[in-house]
Amino acid sequence: MTLKKISNATSLIACIAITGCSATGEQYQANVYKANQVNQVQKAKTVQILAVMPAKIEVDNTQGKQAAQMGGALLGAVLGAAAGNAATHHKAEATAGGAVGGGVVGAAAGGLVNDKKLVDGVSLTYIDEGNTLNSAQVGKLCEFQPGTAVVISTSPTETRVQPNTTCPAEVSKK
16 A cells, blocks of 8 residues: 555545534424324414524534544554555554554544534524514524414423425435
């Protein structure tokens, strides 16, 4: 394995570690329910959305970080072993050393992934029984508009303002 190939592989490890395992936050959207919430009575009411503003929501990315570290370690070990083997003409000690070193470098690259991630969300200001309230949640701006919307509550402190419109269909590029 040439030095250029090793450098390219190292860049690949860093790229995978940084971008490949990010949380999307989809599990926090208002229209996503846990299995124990299905077929259960939940309070619902209509409200009037006054304003829809963009927001950023911080979500947990611990699993993505762990996956990036594991993937980086495995890929680094394989590439390190190949580099050690090629550089020393098949000496077992160098192959093993390259695998260990590559694994450490790969895991460190995976460690660059943050355990928190910002995802797109919305800040919804609405009127409920004469009170002006706000709810921030994961979602797209195009899913909401001023007007009537349904709020579903699965607990006394939870608000799930349901999307009251749809986003334009994405045009596929061929």
